[in-house]
Amino acid sequence: MSTGPVRGAVEALLFVAGEPLPASRMAQILGVSEAVVRKALEELAQACRAPGRGIELVEVAGGWQLVTRPEYSRAVEELLQPRRQALSRAALETLAIIAYRQPVTRAEIEAIRGVQSDAGLRALLERGLVREVGRKEAPGRPILYGTTPLFLQQFGLRDLSELPPPSTFAAGAGPGPEQPAGAGDTATPSGSHPDAEPQPGTPPVPRAAS
Known part of the structure; x- marks a missing residue:
């Protein structure tokens, strides 16, 4: 060739x-x-x-x-908007903790947030943004959680070393505006959920080669 x-x-x-x-x-x-x-x-x-x-x-x-x-993010978001509801603030807070402290247990997440995080963690697992990465060598051997390649993809990161300062992540909301070509099921802002936070369209990180 x-x-x-x-x-x-x-x-x-x-x-x-x-x-x-x-x-x-x-x-x-x-x-x-x-x-x-x-x-x-x-x-x-x-x-x-x-x-x-x-x-x-x-x-x-x-x-x-x-x-x-x-x-062209606005046009893309308009097309994809009805497809999936945005993550709640609780889920985004949970995601930020996992991203910066992984591997981390649910108890450690809840200790930082001060509230139960079952729903937020479950939403992140369902979206494929986090996964079980092992068990902690502690009484009960609790499950450890970490981020997935999909997390890197949706946030436009080559690897975890490109994570922005935690305050920047917390101030943002979700994946950047670009969508995979040919993909029609990427999370988008719903604008209708009482706890909804922006998803694609409000990038929390500098677009490093993505």
């Missing part, structure tokens, strides 16, 4: 993936070297920067993904 066909194939893979796709995986699928794939990614990223393009190529959560450009 020459660079042109590889670039087209890479774009097709990224479009249908709906989640970050590592360069190594694309190279394996296409039967070319990772260096060739990375060259194609550079060319595709450059092409997406052209004026009038609605998507861009970003490196996030250990892979590459096509996402909608931030300036």
